[in-house]
Amino acid sequence: MSASLVWGVVIGMTVVNICFRLVPIAAMSRLSLPKPLERWLSYVPACVMASIVVMEVLRPGGRWLAPLQNPYLLAAIPTAVVYRTTRSFLGATLAGVAAFLAFRYLLG
């Protein structure tokens, strides 16, 4: 692939991403949003995280795994427990990786 094509892609993606990320914050934060829209937006974080967890934990790498053969799903349980008790993202992430390694080893 040519160097100019790669730079073109990098610049194109940069412009699109800045627009996507900045325009709603810059424009909507200066408006008074209707109540139904504010209510809808309040549910977005929980819904997005649940959706991402389904994709990353239940079908890692785009492939569905049987629940008891899935180290991602099994490791998600202690991760959730550690976060719930400690409220530490770093602690939960480290505990999750340790649990994942243990389950992956046990499941062969």
Place this chain on the structure above:
Amino acid sequence: MRLGSPIFLGYLPIGAAFGILATTAGFSVAQAVACSALVLAGAGQFIAVNLLGAGAGLATVVIATTVVNLRYVLFSATLSPYLRDMPLRRQLPLAFTLTDETFGVNVTDLRAGTADARSMLGVGVVSWLGWTLGTAIGAGAASSVGDPTRWGVEFAMPAMFVALLVAQITSRRYVVAAVVAAILTAACSFFLPGAWPVIVGAMGAASVAAVVNR
């Protein structure tokens, strides 16, 4: 800084994986690092490298990654009510470093009332550093870096998302919204490609929750 540290740990190996993949596909080290530093979009960057490797043209790659990154519009809109009193020059770095992970951490802290402009900027900068530095390491040492998956790093980001999900569940109505999102996303994943199940599943579930809890 402290809030961004788990993201840094997660981004470093995935950034390195991107650096290895990009340089193997034909990017120079400078191009791989510039891509991560300027674009900061995990899935979008991997797709771009794959498509370029398959011989796709400029328009195809930019359009495909645009679709994958549509969710940033949703994140940006969700953050907007919290950033009302912030001048544009302060909004700009927050928007530039908006990713799935920085969104999750910052929105959790904003809701808890513990976030301010400085803490959110810290999360963004630390995450950007992890992603860019990881890419530089991967691109610079593509052949000598061992397989990072033996350390279980592929679970770092999923673990973060599990914790972020638990952090969002502050009352029963959010439990219901999350369960609906999970079911919708799982169903959509059978017939929608790429990041579409997340976009459709999350937007659909938020709509259901907003109507039911009127």
